[in-house]
Amino acid sequence: MRYQWGMGDSFFVRMWPRLVRNEPPLLTELRRRNLAGLSGRVLEVGAGTGTNFTLYPPEVTTVIALEPEAALRAEAQTVADARIEVRPERLDEYAAAAPFDAVGIGERAQHQAEDDGAVRQVRRFLRPDGELRFLEHVAARGGMLEGVQKAADATVWPRLFGNCHAHRDAVGLISGAGFAVTTVEDRMLTPAWVPFPTSPLVLGRAHA
DSSP states (O other): OOOOOTTTHHHHHHHOOOOHTTOOOHHHHHHHHHTTTEEEEEEEEEOOTTTTTTGGGGEEEEEEEEOOOOOHHHHHHHHHTTEEEEEEEOOTTTTSSEEEEEEETTGGGGGOOOOOHHHHHHHTTEEEEEEEEEEEEOOOOSSSHHHHHHHHHHHHHHHHTTTTHHHHHHHHHHHHHTOOOEEEEEEEOOOTTSOOOTTTEEEEEEOO
């Protein structure tokens, strides 16, 4: 998913807090599962309004949450607890003082990691046996939904949602950046007969 930063007055930035406040229960549960079992130091790429913050298990001692968009970052800071530091850097601007036990990229987080070069940046933040957790919407394969995604990407979807592209191979992007993908679970946010562009999701884990 591509994202153009610095669009503080964009439709996307105005709508994102409303969207996450009304997200489907399934998505909340998938985000919880994405963070389950983590411990130690975690880097969250693209914190948005901090919707993940209450879902981190107690074994996580430190979270560095990157959110370059000022309006979203301000909301995230209001829900951050003592373990969580919300920072304004983009992924390519952040300089970590120490490696992380895990990096999390999610349905907003990969806005900062559009290509394999950017995903490769994630690897430099992980300790040698560290883990990448990801929850991202992905390309549909065949059928009406694939056509809907491609049509959306070619017309209004990127303009409305911060240059987001719905038809993308997130797992291929991650494996192509040198990660060993160990777990992949495909889910749908809406029934098959509802061709919503970002309905297909993948929940997964990978190691550097």
